Amino acid sequence: EDKVVQSPLSLVVHEGDTVTLNCSYEVTNFRSLLWYKQEKKAPTFLFMLTSSGIEKKSGRLSSILDKKELFSILNITATQTGDSAIYLCAGRHGGATNKLIFGTGTLLAVQP
């Protein structure tokens, strides 16, 4: 059965800290790994990773994929209160359906 597991489930840090969020996956015919940020209701797209070892970067956020060990990490440096959100990772199922299998998310709270 396809599954995506995220850790930690929740995290409280102070502004300026660096955080690492983890995502492990077992997805049939895996094609890509996606990260989303969910603040209120709509998840917003952050990154898509398809190749191992190639870091994707956007400002203070970066992510990398390890297809051998079946995991990905999302790093956030110099955290700000606006980074407080649920971070979801999803494995993209290969084949005709191309559906996303989501993890339960990591709830990040950044305190001033």
Added chain:
Amino acid sequence: EAGVAQSPRYKIIEKRQSVAFWCNPISGHATLYWYQQILGQGPKLLIQFQNNGVVDDSQLPKDRFSAERLKGVDSTLKIQPAKLEDSAVYLCASSRPGRDEQYFGPGTRLTVT
């Protein structure tokens, strides 16, 4: 470009009543998805359309849930009759053909009492 539009944003109904949600995807996105997100969980795919055809509805509880996308653009998701465990946020997403990134609408928060 305009994002995915959904309505209503909130809905409260009693169990055994029916409810319908509407979604308008991003222009040019042929693939449309409906997800159910129960509190504390990640979104779970209910149904996926490619244009007006169903690609995957394996996790749609077909005894009470139905969805359509008649003209390949807007879509509606219906629940009839609703149960308490249907309380969740219903998210609509869309993507371009062949692209993995899905873009989500604001969702509809359904509360069944």
